[in-house]
Amino acid sequence: EAGVVQSPRYKIIEKKQPVAFWCNPISGHNTLYWYRQNLGQGPELLIRYENEEAVDDSQLPKDRFSAERLKGVDSTLKIQPAELGDSAVYLCASSPRLAGGAGELFFGEGSRLTVL
Amino acid sequence: AQSVSQHNHHVILSEAASLELGCNYSYGGTVNLFWYVQYPGQHLQLLLKYFSGDPLVKGIKGFEAEFIKSKFSFNLRKPSVQWSDTAEYFCAVNNNAGNMLTFGGGTRLMVKP
Numbered sequence: 023e024a025g026v027v028q029s030p031r032y033k034i035i036e037k038k039q040p041v042a043f044w045c046n047p048i049s050g051h052n053t054l055y056w057y058r059q060n061l062g063q064g065p066e067l068l069i070r071y072e073n074e075e076a077v078d079d080s081q082l083p084k085d086r087f088s089a090e091r092l093k094g095v096d097s098t099l100k101i102q103p104a105e106l107g108d109s110a111v112y113l114c115a116s117s118p119r120l121a122g123g124a125g126e127l128f129f130g131e132g133s134r135l136t137v138l
Numbered sequence: 139a140q141s142v143s144q145h146n147h148h149v150i151l152s153e154a155a156s157l158e159l160g161c162n163y164s165y166g167g168t169v170n171l172f173w174y175v176q177y178p179g180q181h182l183q184l185l186l187k188y189f190s191g192d193p194l195v196k197g198i199k200g201f202e203a204e205f206i207k208s209k210f211s212f213n214l215r216k217p218s219v220q221w222s223d224t225a226e227y228f229c230a231v232n233n234n235a236g237n238m239l240t241f242g243g244g245t246r247l248m249v250k251p
Contacts, residue, residue, distance in 0.1 A: 025181075055239075064142075064228050064241030065182070078238060113182070126172075127239055129182040 024048065026130035028114050034136045040102035043133045047116030054091060055127065056099050057113040065113055071097065109137045140165040140233050142242035150248045151219050159214040159245050161229030171212040172230040172239065173203055188212065221251045
């Protein structure tokens with residue numbers, strides 16, 4: 023079974039430039055997550071999708087971040103314009119829908135962003 | 139809001155030493171608890187999880203964790219570590235009300251051969 027696929031693995035950009043990250047979840051997983059992991063810290067949720075609906079985006083900085091999951095499968099996370107503080111690893115995860123809350127989340131390898 | 143605290147940021151052990159990593163959470167309701175591991179250069183993967191039942195859960199590679207409800211803790215243990223256990227370990231909690239996992243800050247474990 024293929025895992026969660028993310029691209030690009032690494033991205034270096036100058037501040038004020040746009041950047042986009044792509045995620046393909048495990049087939050059949052309804053729930054998709056974007057997390058941000060700063061250096062030396064644990065992952066922090068940015069947005070969660072149930073199929074194509076964003077059900078929790080309270081932590082997404084909406085002035086510069088946007089995300090979409092148009093057909094309920096792949097997802098794209100965009101930052102425009104990027105700031106120095108956006109340097110981090112952006113993790114995508116997926117899980118099947120389970121009654122009573124989350125079970126195991128399956129993570130991709132992440133996209134490491136460096137903003138110069 | 140739920141939160142997770144991992145008090146040990148860096149741990150260095152010699153092979154065959156015993157391991158215990160602390161994890162405390164704050165949430166008054168029913169929780170699901172997880173330990174994830176990230177080996178160097180690899181993605182986060184599940185080590186073990188607790189949903190209900192026996193508070194002592196066993197995971198992969200000889201790891202176990204004990205849920206102590208009265209202490210809001212879910213400490214990770216391994217009787218004898220190996221060099222290959224060098225990794226970063228994350229405790230996480232889900233409050234059973236929604237599909238959201240909250241992670242602790244992580245503990246970086248280095249095992250000396």
